[in-house]
Amino acid sequence: MNELITSELVDLELSARTTQTASRSLAERMVAAGRVTDLEGFLADLAAREAKTHTGLEGGMGIQHCRSKHVTAPTLAFGRSDYGIDFGARDGPADLIFLIAAPLGADDDHPKVLSALARRLMDQEFTTALRIGHDPAAVATLIRGEAGLQTAAAGPASPAPASRPFRIVAVTSCAPGIAYTYMAAESLQKAGEANGVELVVETQGSAGFARLDPAVIAAADAVILAHDVEVREKARFTGKPTVDVAVKAAINRPAALIAEVRAKAERGEITAPAGARHPWTQPLPDFGTRLRKWLMTSVASTSVADGAVWLDTTVKVGLALPGLVTALRCRVRSQRSSPAANGSPRYPTDPCRPPAPLPNRPPRPLLPRSSTNAPPMESTMLATPVDLDQLTGVWQIDPDHSEVGFCVRHLMTRLRGAFTRFCGTITVGDNPLWSSVRAEIDTASVDTRNSMRDKHLRATNFLDSDNHPTAYFTSARIRTKDGRYLVEGALAIRGQVRRVTLDLFLLGVDADVSGRTRAGFRAYTRISRSEFGVTGHVPVAGRRALIGDTVMLELEIQAVKDH
Known part of the structure; x- marks a missing residue:
């Protein structure tokens, strides 16, 4: 049996902005893989299914499916959108996209496989892994269920307690x-x-x-x-x-x-079940039976022209803007300039001026929280008036005016350093309830102004840059607490993923001397380095370690708006 999904059917940088262009992009991969024989015919069947109902789900997912005579084997393609695509869900666009297609006849093994996939989409750990994955082959393996994520079987809840539930x-x-x-x-x-x-x-x-x-x-x-x-x-x-x-x-x-x-x-309100909203087509011995088997491939409807399953779940890596959502997607790699020489402190500790509240949004369960996510030091907010309409659009991180720094205890004093190569794009959408960011940092670019120490930090018991050259951050939601923006997401270092929370502040929006619009952000968080496998000189009970376990991450970000 052909594998449902392979690496060639995975697109982790889907550039489509609409459901139609996304469908075409993934369908073209199916054609290239020999799974679809007629692209236009297949897309026509897909469009007919999509016209029946919206296929977006809350949580950043869009699901379409299609049965077509132009499909040679049951196939699943996956795309991850940087921008988010509107599939009609109430809470905003989707960015994890599955396209499921099946032929008129298919074997009976696939319903179980695809039913398990549908259940796994409710698992936040599974969807987070899809959001932060960067290797198409690994993502395909994860979707096929070969990466160790187990699906809970349907059935009764856990045994009842002593008192009747x-x-x-x-x-x-x-x-x-x-x-x-x-x-x-x-x-x-x-x-x-x-x-x-x-x-x-x-x-x-x-x-x-x-x-x-x-x-x-x-x-x-x-x-x-x-x-x-x-x-x-x-x-x-x-x-x-x-x-x-x-x-x-x-x-x-x-x-x-x-x-x-x-x-x-x-x-005591007794209600008889309401009548059906749609007729249920009973199985027939001929074509109807085959059509029902199509349904068992998890991509059916009651006609030959059906849709394709999209699972669109925006990679949530969030920078919060007042009342808006932001998507940070890494695109540009460049050398960071020297620290600013204007006399301003790199790591301010003065009292915080709280930002305006952000609209509430239902929480999403995330990965295990890093144990040291205590509220970090506070920051001064600049009283720059911001026209929120200015923020809508795509922003490129300016590495020459941005900084990704860290602070850790060394013996009895604090040691400061930074990463000099990082990249990112901030995309601000029209929907005020969504914010998503994807950030990458080159771990080999660590700079503490001492080449021997930097070489040590790149070694296997610290950042292990040879085997893990990139650190990733992907946000899942933004909320407010005590007047602060809290950006919750998944941070991956050395292949270890932990939940972290950033304190984030919008510093203002203004034009530079060239007339380009710029926005400034400041963010902080604390992590436990040992939870990410950075074990060099970790404190041992009974004696003081050379280097502390708690690391403060401090970001000064300036972004330029695309025109």
């Missing part, structure tokens, strides 16, 4: 029968565990229909039906408090659905 049975289903069906099930199960609810889901998907045990239904206190096609055997749930919604509601707001159905149960 509130019990819910749920049904999830969608027209394609894969992606939304299993993502909704996973989302409901996680929300049930978080809220102390015993929740059992019946997935009426293309990979199978395992009916709920009648005893489980009888013992249930309430029912959630999340579906875009008719629920099979709905009479089983008659006489119980019921919430009947579209399948996307279970993906986007599972906790709210649980709260709603619990409230109905407390009021």
Whole structure:
């Protein structure tokens, strides 16, 4: 059996700005791989499926799928967008993109594979790994499930505690029968565990229909039906408090659905399940049966012309702008200039002037937090008036007027240094709820003004620059606390990924002598170097180490707007 996805079907720098251009770009990779025979015919089938409904999901994902006679083998292509593409999700654009295509007939192994993929999309660790991955082959391996990430199996929640929990049975289903069906099930199960609810889901998907045990239904206190096609055997749930919604509601707001159905149960509100919104096409012995098998490849709809699955999840590496979101994507590598000679301190410690609050945004679980993410030192805010319309657009980091510095204890004093090669692009979108940044630093460019010490820091027990030449940061969300912007994301050093939080300040927007628009930012965070495998001279219990474990990262960033 051909592999669903290979490195040639992965594009980690997808430049498309629309769903149509993104579809074409990934479909061209399928043509080059010999998986699609007629590009235009395939795209026509894809467009017909896409016209039926929006395929964007909250959390930066867009999912399309297509069944077409022009596909030779079940295939999955993946693209990661630097800019974000609008797939119709309520919370903004998507930037992790899956295109799933299948022929009219396919073997029965793929529904299980693609059902597992749909469930894994609900795993924040999995999507974060997709966001920060930089090797197409490794990303393809991760998606195929060969990198060790396990998918939780569907089924009942963990064993009930001594006191009887509130019990819910749920049904999830969608027209394609894969992606939304299993993502909704996973989302409901996680929300049930978080809220102390015993929740059992019946997935009426293309990979199978395992009916709920009648005893489980009888013992249930309430029912959630999340579906875009008719629920099979709905009479089983008659006489119980019921919430009947579209399948996307279970993906986007599972906790709210649980709260709603619990409230109905407390009021004694008995609701018979509502009628179906869409007819369910029963399997037929001829073409219909083959079409159902197409659905089992996780890329079907009820017609030959179907869409392709896009999973668009913007690489979130965030610099916060007041009321806006920012995407930092590394493009430019250059030598940093000498520290500014204007007398201003490189590492200010004066009181902070708090910035304006940023709009609230639902939190996203991230990787394990670095244990030393204590609030860093405060910074002065410049009282420069900012017209937020000036910020929309693409900004290039100016390495000659920017600095990535660090500070660490050496014996009883502090040692300061910097990285002289780094790169980045800040893209400010129109949507005020999204901010994304992707940053890269050349670890071999470490500079403490002592060549012997710098050579030591590049060695294997410190940065190990030969094996890990680049450090990455990818943000996932921005929030405010006590008047400060907090940028949460994943930092990768020496291949170790940890959650970190940056204190970020916008310093102002102004024009330089050449008339170019510039923006300034200042950010701080603390990390534990030992958590990233930087173990040289780590403190040992009972005696003071030569070099401290806590490292302060301090950034002064100036960016130039593209015109």
